[in-house]
Amino acid sequence: MASVRVALLGCGVVGTEIARLLDEHADDLAARAGAPLELAGVAVRRLDRDRTATGIDPSLFTTDAAGLVSRDDVDLVIEVIGGIEPARTLIHTAMERGASVVTANKALLAEDGVGLHTAADKHGVDLYYEAAVAGAIPLLRPLRESLAGDRIQRVLGIVNGTTNYILDQMDSVGSGFAEALEEAQSLGYAEADPTADVEGYDAAAKAAILAGIAFHSPVGSGDVHREGIGDVTAADVASAKAMGSVVKLLAICELSDDATSVGVRVHPAMLPRTHPLAGVHGAYNAVFVEAEAAGQLMFYGPGAGGAPTAGAVLGDVVTAARNRVGASLGPRGSWYADRRTRPMGETVTRYHISLDVDDRPGVLAAVAAVFAEHGVSIETVRQRVEGHDDAELVVVTHSATDDALTATVDDLDGLDTVRAVLSVMRVEGE
């Protein structure tokens, strides 16, 4: 093969960086792929912008993305447009025509990973998407290939840099959520509309992709229990601190003990400071994996950014190109296990509950009785007198189903002696 011809869909921050690396590292990439990589075209939304600074040959730009992916001379399509459409249609067109696809599109993969993999299988092309989860961190390939001889039991990840930055600020500076969000926005770590990050949608898409690969079962965004960090207060963070923990937004993918079902959830949780994930600061990402043979592994690095994302995309491009040169294919989508997705209520977890209660005899007994009624065992109780007849009660439970814990909290809320349930947060990583 003379060269591998590459079409680039999207020329924003990531796309521009990909084009730059393709050009600047051309010799290295050719040596690694076994053939030169040649940019065949770049699809953009509009042609009237000055793109001189990108250094890309102006004749390569086109607004006709559908035409570009249909071209016979394109071997490999890089999709960095994002979103569901037109990305999905363009990818399917490219695959039908026999081009391999590299994408960073987490939303699309979480929505229709099985459909995309099925199409790749059908048309005998590669589909890679390392950049879709945890940016530059090599994660999907290790999970899919390096751990192929092992049984992954649990994946615990900090996969959203924006929320980790906000929670890290709240922890280190003691600021409230609104203040930390504002700072994240001013530094460019959070977008003007921070919903996708703050409400956990971004992390949920990544969790779905991770769970599918880890457990060889189809998992979509809709299967993921999702709670954001909007309700995390400075008091929660301080309370975590008091018990040697830190609040993190975690993406958790778990195999049930009998290996028949998979639970996938995204929510803030308290994590002991001794846990390797507790030391992940700022906008960094990290994913902690527990596997039967390997034990505990962690992968750490920048979760976003133009250059890191472009680097991850290019790693996939080199692999796909090398496969093409060698007339072979990488590993296929693998959903053979087809495990049931467990509803959140069945998840076994632990709770940290703060209650505003009357400071009078019998309160603790009444509270404890509610836990006992639902079969929830208490690990620790801490009581702090607030006023002359006012106290705060902090209860940390042992493991129980989320249903039992939710029912317990509901009943606590109904107790006469409980003035308010101040906060409820899950406890992980022990």
Added chain:
Amino acid sequence: MASVRVALLGCGVVGTEIARLLDEHADDLAARAGAPLELAGVAVRRLDRDRTATGIDPSLFTTDAAGLVSRDDVDLVIEVIGGIEPARTLIHTAMERGASVVTANKALLAEDGVGLHTAADKHGVDLYYEAAVAGAIPLLRPLRESLAGDRIQRVLGIVNGTTNYILDQMDSVGSGFAEALEEAQSLGYAEADPTADVEGYDAAAKAAILAGIAFHSPVGSGDVHREGIGDVTAADVASAKAMGSVVKLLAICELSDDATSVGVRVHPAMLPRTHPLAGVHGAYNAVFVEAEAAGQLMFYGPGAGGAPTAGAVLGDVVTAARNRVGASLGPRGSWYADRRTRPMGETVTRYHISLDVDDRPGVLAAVAAVFAEHGVSIETVRQRVEGHDDAELVVVTHSATDDALTATVDDLDGLDTVRAVLSVMRVEGE
């Protein structure tokens, strides 16, 4: 293909665990590889041991390893004997006959990685060895494939669990080297003859393998500058602590700024406690990677042990088996860059030097003059009066070549006012 037939060379802790996982996870492995994996034979040194506990069919055992790898019905050979011979000859025989090879043999790969890869290329078979470096941590595949589109600039690794356990004990408990080594031995973290670990030979072999993959250039154990931890004292560890650092045995692989040469070294070094590697405790391993596009990545996990090593081997086995089923081959050995290995003297690094000096005027001036003479710039000097005319001087330098630093220390040693050079340690990670 009906099944992929696997020969196992060696049946110690790792081999036994491999056989167990092959049997216990047979269905999962078959689904992932695309064909069942079948154990065709197990080569052991002697047949008169009771191996009932392994659960392996007794008829599979043989002492004729050469005969086993020569069998026509063996598709894949797993080598977990270790050492140079007979492992090398067995692997070559297997490859000549067309079998793919998975090995955990770091010594052999560091001695003759190029030879093994050349043979694999020649005979059109796969050669994988994820377990050879940092045990269970998926590291070589990410470096070789996920980062194939990037330029790796530096690899900084804790790749020997024994020495990390010892140094961690010295740091946390304040014990001396001998005492910490003894404890490591009693807990099974160090062998009766700890030379290979303590003197850095094990880490040097791993550093050579890492550097070869990271920089696409052949690097052997002999190219690695190696210093062990036998001379690290409780005072060194305390001195590191005083400046917010910790002593770690690091394997460091660096590309020169002009990308023409590679430096590879293993030695104890002081690392700031804020560095992600500083938090790697006990016998854990971690490898920190700096790449142009990806930025800073870290891979963390257990560096040794039967199950973790077996898991890593099986990941490779699944990949090699899948390639065989798909009639394809994984990535080849890649030494296209063929960069020069830089001698230690050219390495740019920093020194932490403790001197026992006379406590009288002019001493600091004399000492500073020696640094200036060699063009070594001083970052900090700390002086502590020890007796009525005795002082300790601690100097931390800015970056300079190792040659200049060594010459500086030699000249300091010759100064009248310097009673003794108490310790010299490199400073990394800033």
